[in-house]
Amino acid sequence: MQLQTKDKEVVLEDLNVYQNIGMNTNTSNFQHWLNGGLLNDVDETFVTEVQRYWEDTYGKTIDPALHTAFMNLTGKKDTRVIPGRIMRKEILPVFNDFNTSILYKDKNLYDILINPPRSAETVLKNINGTYFDKNNTAIDVESVFRELLNPHFAPV
Template sequence: MRISNENKSKLDNGNIYNQQSKLDTLGIDSTKKVYSALKDKIDVTLIDEEYINDVQRYWEKRMGIKIDPVFHIYMQQNFNIKNKFFLPEVQYRLIQKSFNESKKTGAYTDKNLYDQIVKTNRQPKIYLKCVNQRYFINVNIPIKKTQITTHFNNIKDQSEFIIKPSRSANGRKVSKLIFDNNNFTLNNRVVSISELEDLYGKNFVIQELITQHSLLKSMHPSSVNTIRMLTFRWNNDITHLMSFLRIGIDGAINDNAGTGGICIGVQDDGKLNSLAVDESGNKWLNHPTTNFSFQQETFIPNFQKFKEFVIDLHHDILHHDLVSWDIAVGDDGEP
């Protein structure tokens, strides 16, 4: 029996309606970015409704609202992991607001303040700050715009730098900047300081291009591949909650998942998980650019020191109890 195009269209529409109805019943918002990213990795017909209902009861009891369980479904169907304790991003943001003073967030996100707020010499050296279109060097000594070229001519040990907006996040507009023969070069084009102002606005920072550990470099050499580490203060006791490694791809200089990078979990002893994922939920047994194998047993060197490092730094962050750190592995294996 042949089905007419009209009847086939009705069947298709009916299937779409039934699928959308099921998504609505389970609390999955199909208009959200996370669903769009993961929908091809999820089979709606195979959703374990009993498990999802258990997830909903757990979080409704604790937060008084229904959560979107799309990530729980993705993890179950792609990794065979059922864990109601997974915290969806929307709920994480709510919890983050509860533990962090939102009025102070602006100061803590300004990279031109990091050398003042974060008391460690193990952070990239800042060579030039632009703050409200005023310039500073050497721990906030004012410098005239006309003196910047002379300042960089006096830097003898480095010709490659990193330039980035000082008040944005997620790897936006992070670029490599070269200074040679009295000229700055950005993306293979000679640029003036005024042109940098046009591109980066009134607030940006030029800092050291650090040398990372050979292990991290072998994964993707053109990006500094950092460990995202989360620390939490509770009753004045600060603990390390979790970590994952972010790795760039395709020759990019930044490692953020939101700009195309991949992520891989780091266990509490520093061992990497056996596969990485990207923002669209794709799984990678090998790095898509360098073919570095995540199946081999790999450890972040001195990982206990890394945990102690971020816990110690958190003691200076007084207004935020929940802090995310991006920590590089230096060429000496130290954080």
């Protein structure tokens, strides 16, 4: 099915086409994909396959807008694309302990918290305008330039 848009804004009646196949037309993602032309071509057979896959495999009915946008962007019909809501609410919490996320939110702490043996060496870093050396000692700007101009410092 081909939906014609008027000045990149779909008239209200046209939204029924999307709503009837299970798309939530009130989300910002829907609006972005629609305005970007990623929802112009809707393959209703593919939308049915997507719904069948998610219902049979996971017992869920999903919004097929992401699958349609992905299909229009890449030309690939993949029923396994994970909707954002499921990714945020069900998958990410399993792999990420959000209670400790404050610890790993600042990447400047990685060399302190996570120090695998083959990781890159941190030579300098800037945290909120303060420079630190490889020992995490605060240093002044002149020391930063000396370190950068040091012949033993060979950035890759």
